[in-house]
Amino acid sequence: MVILFSNRKSKLEKEIVEILIACGADVISDKSVVSAGGFFTLAICYKKTEIKTKKAIALYVDDSLRFKNQILPDEVIGICEDKNINALENFKKNKVAVVTCGNNPKNTITLSSIENGNYILTLQRQITNLKGDTLCPADYKITLEKQYSPEAVMLSGAVLCLIDRN
Secondary structure (H helix, E strand, O other): OEEEEOOOOOHHHHHHHHHHHHOOEEEEOOOOEEOOOOOEEEEEEOOOOOOOOOOEEEEEOOOOHHHOOOOOOOOEEEEEEOOOHHHHHHHHHOOOEEEEEOOOOOOOEEEEEEEOOEEEEEEOOOEEOOOOOEEOOEEEEEEOOOOOOHHHHHHHHHHHHHOOOO
């Protein structure tokens, strides 16, 4: 399960949802339910939510104070942009492993190339996915039919690596 924490009407959220639906996500929000193939579930939260799950991915796409005291269960892996200070603080408070996305050598996921819907996503360090498998540093070629923001591609790519859907 992937839990996406977002502000309502976020352009970044819409791009991520579109990419993940194309990769087999079923999406549940307070306004709709979309079944696209059932490989994994993406739940969208717009406010603090009680979460009772064992293994999950917590994806923060907005630097929102509304999720400041969000409680995350054990075995959750966090994903956010490197500049999302509130998400990073919340992950630290919850003692959650974090995958950061951005364009500097400290990030776990970066983009090394962007050209006409073709992206090279770079995993810069070893991570463990939800199945417990180790992913070693590598480059992943991603071809999308539409142009997306680099942030949406990196964050979606991080989700797909962690659920072992690459």
